[in-house]
Amino acid sequence: xxxxxxxxxxxxxxxxxxxxxxxxxxxxxxxxxxxxxxxxxxxxxxxxxxxxxxxxxxxxxxxxxxxxxxxxxxxxxxxxxxxxxxxxxxxxxxxxxxxxxxxxxxxxxxxxxxxxxxxxxxxxxxxxxxxxxxxxxxxxxxxxxxxxxxxxxxxxxxxxxxxxxxxxxxxxxxxxxxxxxxxxxxxxxxxxxxxxxxxxxxxxxxxxxxxxxxxxxxxxxxxxxxxxxxxxxxxxxxxxxxxxxxxxxxxxxxxxxxxxxxxxxxxxxxxxxxxxxxxxx
Amino acid sequence: xxxxxxxxxxxxxxxxxxxxxxxxxxxxxxxxxxxxxxxxxxxxxxxxxxxxxxxxxxxxxxxxxxxxxxxxxxxxxxxxxxxxxxxxxxxxxxxxxxxxxxxxxxxxxxxxxxxxxxxxxxxxxxxxxxxxxxxxxxxxxxxxxxxxxxxxxxxxxxxxxxxxxxxxxxxxxxxxxxxxxxxxxxxxxxxxxxxxxxxxxxxxxxxxxxxxxxxxxxxxxxxxxxxxxxxxxxxxxxxxxxxxxxxxxxxxxxxxxxxxxxxxxxxxxxxxxxxxxxxxxxxxxxxxxxxxxxxxxxx
Numbered sequence: 001x002x003x004x005x006x007x008x009x010x011x012x013x014x015x016x017x018x019x020x021x022x023x024x025x026x027x028x029x030x031x032x033x034x035x036x037x038x039x040x041x042x043x044x045x046x047x048x049x050x051x052x053x054x055x056x057x058x059x060x061x062x063x064x065x066x067x068x069x070x071x072x073x074x075x076x077x078x079x080x081x082x083x084x085x086x087x088x089x090x091x092x093x094x095x096x097x098x099x100x101x102x103x104x105x106x107x108x109x110x111x112x113x114x115x116x117x118x119x120x121x122x123x124x125x126x127x128x129x130x131x132x133x134x135x136x137x138x139x140x141x142x143x144x145x146x147x148x149x150x151x152x153x154x155x156x157x158x159x160x161x162x163x164x165x166x167x168x169x170x171x172x173x174x175x176x177x178x179x180x181x182x183x184x185x186x187x188x189x190x191x192x193x194x195x196x197x198x199x200x201x202x203x204x205x206x207x208x209x210x211x212x213x214x215x216x217x218x219x220x221x222x223x224x225x226x227x228x229x230x231x232x233x234x235x236x237x238x239x240x241x242x243x244x245x246x247x248x249x250x251x252x253x254x255x256x257x258x259x260x261x262x263x264x265x266x267x268x269x270x271x272x273x274x275x276x277x278x279x280x281x
Numbered sequence: 282x283x284x285x286x287x288x289x290x291x292x293x294x295x296x297x298x299x300x301x302x303x304x305x306x307x308x309x310x311x312x313x314x315x316x317x318x319x320x321x322x323x324x325x326x327x328x329x330x331x332x333x334x335x336x337x338x339x340x341x342x343x344x345x346x347x348x349x350x351x352x353x354x355x356x357x358x359x360x361x362x363x364x365x366x367x368x369x370x371x372x373x374x375x376x377x378x379x380x381x382x383x384x385x386x387x388x389x390x391x392x393x394x395x396x397x398x399x400x401x402x403x404x405x406x407x408x409x410x411x412x413x414x415x416x417x418x419x420x421x422x423x424x425x426x427x428x429x430x431x432x433x434x435x436x437x438x439x440x441x442x443x444x445x446x447x448x449x450x451x452x453x454x455x456x457x458x459x460x461x462x463x464x465x466x467x468x469x470x471x472x473x474x475x476x477x478x479x480x481x482x483x484x485x486x487x488x489x490x491x492x493x494x495x496x497x498x499x500x501x502x503x504x505x506x507x508x509x510x511x512x513x514x515x516x517x518x519x520x521x522x523x524x525x526x527x528x529x530x531x532x533x534x535x536x537x538x539x540x541x542x543x544x545x546x547x548x549x550x551x552x553x554x555x556x557x558x559x560x561x562x563x564x565x566x567x568x569x570x571x572x573x574x575x576x577x578x579x580x
Contacts, residue, residue: 027402033420034412051429089310127322231415232521
């Protein structure tokens, strides 16, 4: 068993020093643009750039008063909720047979299921545009965008829930069956509670992906705006501090949701342990 | 007698069919969603690329005219090559930058710090894609940070337009966008590497770089290939990055496709889309072997 941090020669220490510096630079590279964006949203300078002429919440206030932003937020949330509902249900349903049935070509089916993540969103958008307007003669609306986004988010839910089911100890179910639980009771009382964190994480993932999705929505939403589409149309006329403010809020929302999605399974586990301990004590 | 023998057999089979139906029932919603709204539309796009647009409507008349048209316009063909070139360059740089990082993370960072540091890399990856492209405008633009800095230092008197609206800007932003994926994929395969092998190679006289390229790299090949695939494919279909930071000099196929569809040239747009799909298929065919291995798609 190797020690956690190995004892290094001089050459090794130099390599470690150089690589550590490099890693710091990488983190700067990754966060610099995002930090700047947030910084400028509080900057009084109306060009939305350096120099910092003072700190202000004007741009946030302006964004809150902008009816276009209101519309975009309302549409974004409505679309995201529908996408989340669809992809969570569809994805969870698919995860069960994917993991548990005696499936021929399991790997092949898995690859088809994750294909919508792999191919560029542009192709999904374009092909659905052709289907909706050319074949079905539908009018583009937030609902058509919901369908397009769900195609893209559902595979994420499938992957997350399937991963959780894979690690599921089937002995628990057999034990429940031995104790007289029927199939529905086993699902309701044993399986679902145990995979619920994964389902919830999948739902939050789908929600966040939907909030930020651009290209599919761009093709399918018709005359409406979601926040990313709104930001895009504004960017065409140059950056404004108000857009910086909207962008910062969108960023904050996605980071918050993702934080919850990542922390949730652990949180649930810890609470459950506490509850169990309290009961046994 | 035959009837009597068949009866219990049928009774036994019915529940089995029922059970099988129940077993696969979960697939039904996904088959509807991904079949009707993913595979069928892709099929329609294939058909479209061989049909004609006459007076803004699509005529079901089989022809290769769309492809011939695409390849007859020099600007389109050069955009296609440029797209491939940009994708290759951005993928190579992103993975080239990610390798030393992943190496550092899995070799020199104490175990308990690895996950937080990795999450820190992925955070930008999961935050809004549009915003990450957009944020570069505040750096590279005329009033951007870079120009302000050069002016402040005294190198330039007027803002330089050279940072934005050309291929280098597109490549830079693409590297920025896809670095996290490269780092994540490479890390998850380097993490499983047994460092004693590297030490052994060096004890036997190999230089560190030789040891890395002869011992480490061959073993993490599946990880490298996964990273290449997952970085290269989305770049082929990029629309937003060239649109926002690329200007007229940084156009990629994605922009051509959007332009075709916006000007109601559906069948030509479909043909251009199929070209992207063709490149993807070619890429997957090249790496077919490693893709079929178990952990190839990083689950």
